[in-house]
Amino acid sequence: MRSFPSFRGQHNNTGWWWCATNRRHVGFESWLERDHVVRLDFAPDVVGLASQPFWLTWDDGRRGRRHAPDYFARLADGTGLVIDCRPAGRIKPVDAAAFAATERACAEIGWRYELAHEPDPVRAANLRWLAGYRRARCRRADVAAAALEAVAVPHRLLELARLLGDPLATLPVIFHLLQDADSFLREHEGSGTQRTYAYLLVNHLRWLERECLAFDTVVLRDLERYMGIVGAEVEMPLGEPWRVGKRPYSRSALSATAACLKGFYLHQATSGVNSELGQKLDAARLPTRADRRRAFLGHVKTTMPANPLAPKGPRRRHPKMLPEGARDKLLAEVNSTRDRLVVTWLADGGIFSAGPPCGGGRFLAFAQLRGRW
Structure with missing residues (x-):
């Protein structure tokens, strides 16, 4: 103007x-x-x-x-x-x-x-310095593929650059690769779950390089194939092996991977990249009774977010264990060997994980009869 x-x-x-x-x-x-x-x-x-x-x-x-x-x-x-x-x-x-x-x-x-x-x-x-590496000319396919494979093992920046070749030629490629996932991971503080997301996303980016897939060409079937390769049960041909010699992801790791991939590609869609995939991942489902109990104003909820990449089947629940330090306090209070045996048995087995003979009700009844809890 x-x-x-x-x-x-x-x-x-x-x-x-x-x-x-x-x-x-x-x-x-x-x-x-x-x-x-x-x-x-x-x-x-x-x-x-x-x-x-x-x-x-x-x-x-x-x-x-x-x-x-x-x-x-x-x-x-x-x-x-x-x-x-x-x-x-x-x-x-x-x-x-x-x-x-x-x-x-x-x-x-x-x-x-x-x-x-x-x-x-x-x-x-x-920011001015990093901006110089955002152009497409800084991406070399061979160096990028080798870099994404090498970061499976932690390296210092210059060590990784020397491992890939001449640092003057490889450092621009490394800095350019940071732009692909940086805008997504930059929103997190980098601790706990966010660090796990970073490792899961790096593994997925390495797989994209191996499959010659770009962010704007990935479809939902490709993500389902990737989930099947790392350990999910997917009824389809999975192609070449991936992560050879390593154990498949556990159910919790698969759930974290599904959440990471959905968040990453939804973030790409908001930037105008592969909006069609973003629409398929932005799915919804009807709320269950458990969802309504957990959610604030759950009785008025009509939809809940769903992840088409998440593993199917019932979720295994961890047994409820004694509070921290409760076992030692109980052992210090009881007098007989039989009582010590019962406390040790119930604590090791999980007070709510087994059936009625050693359930939470029997444990509390035992503690109340002894008058020690």
Whole structure:
């Protein structure tokens, strides 16, 4: 909507930044705007970005005013984000009035508005450096396949680069591979289950490389075939062996893998990649009685999310065990050898896991008769 002026003696720096989200250049009028373009390009919920997107005109009661925001970002949920970039100490009253008018206009149509100031310099520098490896030219198929196979065993970055060949040639490929799963894994804090998701996703990415499949060509049948290869019961030919010499995934590992794959491909779908697969994975089912009991306001729920990749069949429940330290306290209280034998037997077998002879009711009755619990 508005061109960038360029003249001799200009104090600000104008230019164009190649945006991986748009696959084209986006303009900027200052280093501050450039840093925020890079930040928006890395944002997982941004699917489109434009500079100087529109003119906003209004009457302030004395004269007509107009303002062109710096950027407009289209978000994955269909809404918009309007951004103005200005250092915090350089906002004049006339600028503040323009920003306030823009914020009011955005609120009326359901868009978000952000007045962006100076970013963290360390984070901005890191993003600018990583952005150089987002182009497709940094991906070499042979090095990428070897890298995804090598990361099954933890390596330091430079060790992995030397293992694959000349670090000057392999490091750009490694940094480019980080972009495939980074936007999905970046949403998690990296501990516990999230670390497990990372290992499961890396194994799946290695399999995609072996099968010569890209994110936009994967179909639901391919994911079902992958689940069958790692251990799920799938009624179909599974192709070549995978994870040769390793035990199949347990049921809990299969459930975690199914959740990881569904989340990853739904995230890809929100970015405009393979939306058809995202629709098939975004399935729903009728709630069961147990679902209604567990959920808040479960009596009014009509649907529950379902995962077509999840293992089928009843879920095995772990036996309910004694509370932490209860066994030692009971053994310290009982007096006879018979009582010690009963406590040890019930604790080792699980107080609710067996039938009526050693169930929870019999255990509590024993404790109440002794008057020790």
